Amino acid sequence: MSANNPEIAKGASVVIVGGGVTGLSAAFWLAQAGVDVIVIEKGIVGWEASGRNGGGCSHHHSPLFAEEQRLWPLMDELLGYPTEFRPDRIRIALNEKQLTLYSRAVANARGQGFQVDELDPQQVRELVPLAGDNVYAGHYYRFGGHANPHRTVQAYAWAVQNRGGRVLQHTVVTGFRQEGSKVVAVETDHGTFGCDHLVLAAGPQTARLSAMLGVDIPTRVARAEMIVTEPLPLMPIGGIDGNGLYGRQTLRGNLAYGGGPHEWLDAEELPGGQRPSSPLMQSIAKRVAELLPKSAHAKVIRSWAGLIENTPDGRPIIDRAPTLDNCTVATLSGVGFGLSPASGRAIQQLVMDGECSFADISGFRLSRFRDLEPDWDALQGWLPLTLAS
Amino acid sequence: MMHDPRSVSGKTLDISGHCSLLVIGAGPAGLAAAIEAASQGVSVTLVDENPVPFETMSESVPLFYGQRMSGTVRNRNAMMEQMLESRPDLVTAFELGIDVRLGTACWGLFLNSENMRWMDRPVAGLADEENGSSLVTFDRAIVATGRRDMGLAFPGWDQPGVMGAAAAIALAGQYKALDGRRAVILGSTADAMIAALDLAASGVEIACLIEQADVPVGPADLLARLSAQGVEVKCNNCVQSVVPGRDGVEGVVIDGGHLDCDLVVIGVGAVPMIDLLAAAGCRVSYDNARGGFVPDLDEQLCSSFPQLQVVGDCAGIWAGKSMDPAIAETEGRFAARYAAQMLGSTVEPAENTFAAPSPPPEHAFDIGAYRKAWVQRSVLDAETEPHVCQCEEVSAREILEVRPPRYLEWQASDNKARTLPDLLGEAPPDPDQIKRLTRAGMGPCQGRRCREQIQALLALKSELPLSAIPLAGYRAPVRPMPLKTAAPAIEDAAIAAQWDSWFGMPRQWTPFWDVEDFYTVSSLDTEKPHVSE
Ligand SMILES: Cc1cc2nc3c(=O)[nH]c(=O)nc-3n(C[C@H](O)[C@H](O)[C@H](O)COP(=O)(O)OP(=O)(O)OC[C@H]3O[C@@H](n4cnc5c(N)ncnc54)[C@H](O)[C@@H]3O)c2cc1C
Numbered sequence: 001m002s003a004n005n006p007e008i009a010k011g012a013s014v015v016i017v018g019g020g021v022t023g024l025s026a027a028f029w030l031a032q033a034g035v036d037v038i039v040i041e042k043g044i045v046g047w048e049a050s051g052r053n054g055g056g057c058s059h060h061h062s063p064l065f066a067e068e069q070r071l072w073p074l075m076d077e078l079l080g081y082p083t084e085f086r087p088d089r090i091r092i093a094l095n096e097k098q099l100t101l102y103s104r105a106v107a108n109a110r111g112q113g114f115q116v117d118e119l120d121p122q123q124v125r126e127l128v129p130l131a132g133d134n135v136y137a138g139h140y141y142r143f144g145g146h147a148n149p150h151r152t153v154q155a156y157a158w159a160v161q162n163r164g165g166r167v168l169q170h171t172v173v174t175g176f177r178q179e180g181s182k183v184v185a186v187e188t189d190h191g192t193f194g195c196d197h198l199v200l201a202a203g204p205q206t207a208r209l210s211a212m213l214g215v216d217i218p219t220r221v222a223r224a225e226m227i228v229t230e231p232l233p234l235m236p237i238g239g240i241d242g243n244g245l246y247g248r249q250t251l252r253g254n255l256a257y258g259g260g261p262h263e264w265l266d267a268e269e270l271p272g273g274q275r276p277s278s279p280l281m282q283s284i285a286k287r288v289a290e291l292l293p294k295s296a297h298a299k300v301i302r303s304w305a306g307l308i309e310n311t312p313d314g315r316p317i318i319d320r321a322p323t324l325d326n327c328t329v330a331t332l333s334g335v336g337f338g339l340s341p342a343s344g345r346a347i348q349q350l351v352m353d354g355e356c357s358f359a360d361i362s363g364f365r366l367s368r369f370r371d372l373e374p375d376w377d378a379l380q381g382w383l384p385l386t387l388a389s
Numbered sequence: 390m391m392h393d394p395r396s397v398s399g400k401t402l403d404i405s406g407h408c409s410l411l412v413i414g415a416g417p418a419g420l421a422a423a424i425e426a427a428s429q430g431v432s433v434t435l436v437d438e439n440p441v442p443f444e445t446m447s448e449s450v451p452l453f454y455g456q457r458m459s460g461t462v463r464n465r466n467a468m469m470e471q472m473l474e475s476r477p478d479l480v481t482a483f484e485l486g487i488d489v490r491l492g493t494a495c496w497g498l499f500l501n502s503e504n505m506r507w508m509d510r511p512v513a514g515l516a517d518e519e520n521g522s523s524l525v526t527f528d529r530a531i532v533a534t535g536r537r538d539m540g541l542a543f544p545g546w547d548q549p550g551v552m553g554a555a556a557a558i559a560l561a562g563q564y565k566a567l568d569g570r571r572a573v574i575l576g577s578t579a580d581a582m583i584a585a586l587d588l589a590a591s592g593v594e595i596a597c598l599i600e601q602a603d604v605p606v607g608p609a610d611l612l613a614r615l616s617a618q619g620v621e622v623k624c625n626n627c628v629q630s631v632v633p634g635r636d637g638v639e640g641v642v643i644d645g646g647h648l649d650c651d652l653v654v655i656g657v658g659a660v661p662m663i664d665l666l667a668a669a670g671c672r673v674s675y676d677n678a679r680g681g682f683v684p685d686l687d688e689q690l691c692s693s694f695p696q697l698q699v700v701g702d703c704a705g706i707w708a709g710k711s712m713d714p715a716i717a718e719t720e721g722r723f724a725a726r727y728a729a730q731m732l733g734s735t736v737e738p739a740e741n742t743f744a745a746p747s748p749p750p751e752h753a754f755d756i757g758a759y760r761k762a763w764v765q766r767s768v769l770d771a772e773t774e775p776h777v778c779q780c781e782e783v784s785a786r787e788i789l790e791v792r793p794p795r796y797l798e799w800q801a802s803d804n805k806a807r808t809l810p811d812l813l814g815e816a817p818p819d820p821d822q823i824k825r826l827t828r829a830g831m832g833p834c835q836g837r838r839c840r841e842q843i844q845a846l847l848a849l850k851s852e853l854p855l856s857a858i859p860l861a862g863y864r865a866p867v868r869p870m871p872l873k874t875a876a877p878a879i880e881d882a883a884i885a886a887q888w889d890s891w892f893g894m895p896r897q898w899t900p901f902w903d904v905e906d907f908y909t910v911s912s913l914d915t916e917k918p919h920v921s922e
């Protein structure tokens with residue numbers, strides 16, 4: 001590496017841009033494998049989507065599903081800090097249409113060898129004390145679950161540090177230095193960091209940063225919102241959702257749920273603007289009160305919004321940048337919290353071995369967009385509204 | 390252009406009405422603004438959350454009432470009448486045809502900005518006991534939400550009877566419903582002294598004021614008025630603990646003695662109530678001369694959203710302003726004149742609306758050092774470890790050691806113990822990061838009682854001025870609201886029809902074995918079963 005150059009002496013073997021769950025998990029697995037790694041984060045770790053999500057961990061549509069399921073129960077021990085992971089989940093349908101939809105998920109999971117039990121309304125009410133008379137049916141997933149995003153992010157970060165890795169917060173990546181098809185250093189507002197390998201895991205900023213390296217990553221940014229209530233008595237299983245909502249009861253007892261319309265936005269030029277939420281919180285509240293009628297009196301005490309980038313098909317890109325020798329790009333396309341233990345490990349293997357040993361992630365390659373229509377965003381209706389002054 | 394059916398595009402909100410000028414808060418500043426604007430022909434809606442329902446007060450919202458509301462607060466009609474009596478200008482407002490809505494809280498302001506663009510116009514969320522929540526649109530708003538008190542922990546401060554100065558003044562004056570006979574006042578700021586004088590005037594006996602500093606910090610004339618009534622300021626002192634009884638506070642132990650009292654009134658810091666503004670995304674900055682974090686305002690008192698003006702205590706608090714409501718009223722009228730002009734009023738404004746609001750004095754008292762000193766003395770030097778965050782039961786030590794909450798029963802082994810400096814890097818500690826990890830400030834009172842204490846604790850621990858610690862974020866709804874109340878009365882059918890737990894992208898959730906090798910938009914013509922998780 002470029003350690004002889006005093007100007008860029010503070011680098012590491014692998015420099016990761018982005019201290020969200022994707023970058024931090026990759027850093028954890030790299031540090032665990034003995035690699036010298038730095039994560040560079042513009043704000044505080046997990047300040048963006050990684051600290052604003054629903055904490056759900058059951059992604060049976062993904063090739064990383066099996067690894068996601070294998071790793072979550074081990075994460076507290078692996079990281080050495082609590083993630084508040086709790087296994088299992090109950091998904092409640094309030095009508096036949098919802099049941100038909102949710103049954104597709106059940107078929108996916110069962111097809112991969114995971115157990116799902118069907119519940120009648122009475123069984124749902126027994127397992128979910130806050131549920132009401134309006135239950136149509138339920139599914140008890142004997143897999144998946146949820147974790148606390150804030151605690152998980154910090155657990156990754158501390159685990160990286162405990163293994164000799166560095167996490168630099170409040171440091172903005174502004175550019176890169178290249179020598180031919182090699183990225184040799186990362187430029188920031190706090191100096192330049194040499195690298196043997198670069199990982200871009202900057203969420204909504206990934207495309208803008210990769211464009212600086214001549215790599216085109218098609219994504220569009222959107223806002224999604226959640227609400228949380230005051231704490232309620234703990235239900236036996238926290239992973240309760242359905243009725244078009246995702247979310248959970250936290251271990252403290254709060255109900256945290258999201259769902260509903262998103263809004264397409266321009267990627268920020270200078271990340272760090274406000275993340276206001278909109279009156280859509282009303283519609284989320286309505287559906288939580290329907291899903292768990294015995295919680296209808298519970299008070300909403302916060303709402304928030306997060307920004308997430310989405311690829312044209314909504315699936316992750318985890319790939320080596322094709323035109324560069326030493327750069328890995330990773331966007332989880334809006335669904336990256338639950339998969340993070342597995343996505344980070346896949347990134348670690350891509351960086352170190354050039355391929356992933358435990359899952360077929362060929363579906364995550366960038367070249368799948370080879371034939372993509374140039375106006376794909378307009379064709380899908382993903383263009384932001386113009387901001388009237 | 391195709392439109393994404395699951396996005397906000399084409400969706401509408403359940404809007405119950407439109408306000409040309411919405412004034413939030415009917416204290417001196419808001420009332421003056423509303424009356425002035427109405428006089429200039431503007432159609433004005435004036436909302437105020439008072440009288441606050443008993444149950445809301447019991448949750449220390451919006452002020453720290455310390456459970457010392459008498460039962461009369463439950464009588465809504467009596468409270469309405471009481472309010473009209475205590476604010477005669479409300480009658481003028483009614484007479485001018487202002488749409489005055491008492492008992493109506495504003496829980497959110499929503500304005501388009503870079504990361505939220507879909508609303509036709511600015512929106513305000515309102516809620517009242519009878520009708521639940523509703524949304525209104527507005528052209529302009531004047532925010533005059535006033536103040537609340539900095540909380541201060543000491544052993545026993547969770548007992549009924551421990552309350553904030555602004556809450557005590559409101560209960561004793563405006564509500565005539567303060568349940569207490571003898572008060573100990575903490576602090577010797579102008580606001581503490583005003584609370585002492587107000588409470589005395591309403592028949593509460595003042596045991597004394599307690600000040601940790603060597604000398605009283607408030608204005609000499611207020612001090613003289615207190616002395617004339619025989620009220621002493623005990624300096625170099627603090628409350629060591631509360632003597633609890635059946636109904637809460639029965640006395641306090643201070644350095645060198647014991648005092649009988651049933652009220653302990655915290656007057657160490659009056660804090661601008663900026664929750665609505667901060668949650669909407671207004672730029673705010675710390676200003677020592679204005680009492681803490683206040684919105685950045687231009688010369689017309691416009692915030693970073695040009696449609697939002699800010700007046701009265703929520704724009705800044707200093708001793709002179711606390712003592713003279715005319716300052717807030719001047720701000721209100723000045724802002725109203727500009728609002729009226731922007732709304733196309735052709736009525737000639739009154740002469741007194743041109744008087745520019747007075748700025749705070751140049752040599753302001755250093756609230757940063759003062760608040761830190763109180764937190765050092767009362768919280769950190771306390772013999773036991775009081776909960777700084779009462780809702781989530783988090784002590785100062787747990788905050789500074791960044792301990793996971795107790796419900797996790799997590800025992801960090803030595804080599805894994807993590808403290809504040811580990812989190813920091815080179816930047817000052819961020820209360821939001823601390824909040825996420827310790828839960829301090831995350832409870833139902835929405836951080837009203839602990840926010841400024843945590844700011845002071847972090848400043849003390851990192852040896853920084855109070856001004857270096859960023860604001861802990863505010864989020865809507867800034868008044869806790871039951872799920873069933875929050876639900877829209879009438880939801881747009883398009884929202885209901887297109888509701889999905891996630892973005893509704895067909896290929897996002899197609900099982901991985903079933904997706905095409907190469908994606909194009911046109912490949913979506915082939916439908917595949919999928920379902921959002
Ligand atoms: C409301 C909501 C609910 C969600 N629910 C779920 C769920 O239940 N389950 C699930 O699995 N997923 C969920 N997600 C998605 C999930 O949160 C994200 O996919 C995931 O957090 C992405 O992590 P990341 O690390 O890739 O990106 P991010 O979290 O966006 O992290 C990227 C980081 O890069 C940093 N960065 C950007 N530019 C720069 C720069 N120039 N220099 C330095 N640093 C930079 C940013 O500050 C940021 O911290 C949800 C998302 C939202 C918003």
